[in-house]
Amino acid sequence: MNLDKIRAIDVHVHAEVSCHDPEDPVMGKFFDAASAYFKAPRERPKIPEIIELYRESQIALCLFTVDCESGMGAKRVSNYEIAEFAxxxxxxxxxxxxxxxxxxxxGAREARDLIENHGVKGFKFHGIAQNAHPADRMAYPIYEVINEYKLPVIFHTGHSGMGxxxxGGGGMRLKYGQPxxxxxxxxxxxxxxxxxxHPSWPWVDExxxxALHKDNVFIDLSGWSPKYFMPQIIRYANTQLKKKMLFGSDFPLIHPDKWIKAAQEVGFKEEVMPLIMKxxxxxxxxLS
Structure with a gap:
């Protein structure tokens, strides 16, 4: 990847439908509710469409699904399908x-195979959708593999638009989103x-x-339009956490260009924006 040819890196992009399988009917109900909540189009783009949109915008992306087969009973999009397109x-x-x-x-076996043989560069966990405490020991074999390769991991935090x-919130428990x-x-x-x-509301300060305390903890600013950010997010992004904040959109629920436009108007310092964006x-x- 040539960083000089891209203007931003979006670390939070969802692949929600497969190119090979029909939309899962269980997940479809959650898509209906999420689209209404975010006021976003109901139709979910397929992976090639997502990649082309980002290429035209000169924005690199981290693309993933959410495996919630146990927690929600919904069939996941294959990690291998995403890896192949990437x-x-x-x-x-x-x-x-x-x-x-x-x-x-x-799961640890799959993680190792994806890293060693399919070029996967990181992982995504969503405790609320997966009905799992992030520090539950059942996940530790998977974390051990990721830690061995020193790869990044995205954990959902805060409120969930899903459900x-x-x-009953679709049966999803918000407590697992506490940072x-x-x-x-x-x-x-x-x-x-x-x-x-995400901004982790209602636990923003956590x-x-x-991110202040742990050298290995960062924050992505996806899932909310910047115009709704709490003031302390802007304040810390401009000061102590200027090297810890990352651009993320949560596409397809939020379009990256809309996020960027809003971010330019909320008070991020001019010298901080390039850090956040790329x-x-x-x-x-x-990558650098």
Whole structure:
């Protein structure tokens, strides 16, 4: 990947439908609710469409699914499908994998295979959708593999648009989105770069504290338009955490260009914007 040819790196992009299989009907109900909540188009783009959109925008992307087969009973998009497309488009796309923590040692086998043989560059976990405490020991065999290769991991934090407005929240438990639950993981796996996804509302200050305290903890600013950011996010991004904040959109629910336009109007310092948009991510992803 030639960093000089891209203007930003979006570390948070979802591949929600397969090119080979129809949309999962269980996941479809959650897509309905999420589209209503985010006021986003209901149709989910396929992987080639996503990659082409980002190439035209000159934005590199980290692309992943969420494996929530145990927690939600929804069939995942294959990590191998995403990895295949990323390898064919490695000028713009990095594959992240998602493995349900309930898969334990078998999940660790998949993680190792994806890293060693399929070019996967990081991993995504979503405790709320996966119905799993981030520091549950069942996930540790997977973390051990990731830590061995010193790869980054994105953990969902804060409120979840998935399940919002559904009966009983779609059965999803928000408690697993509390950032401090990930603090043990940051301690136990110090070579694993941990990216706390989203502004983490209603636990914003926990994420800021963790990013200040742990050298391996970072924050991506996806899932919210910057115009709704809490003031302390802007303040810390401009000062103590200027090298810890990363651009993420949460596409397809938020378009990257809309996020960027809003970010230019909320008070990020001029010298900080390049760090958020590209430089910090390039360092965390091992691209620079």
């Amino acid at each position: 390898q064919k488009n490695d000028d713009i796309c990095l594959a992240f994998a998602s493995i349900d923590p309930h898969k334990g040692k078998y 919002t407005g559904m009966r 401090m639950l990930i603090d043990d993981v940051a301690v136990d796996f110090p070579d694993m770069k941990i990216i706390l996804a 994420s800021l504290s963790m 430089d910090n991510a390039a360092r965390v992803l091992g």
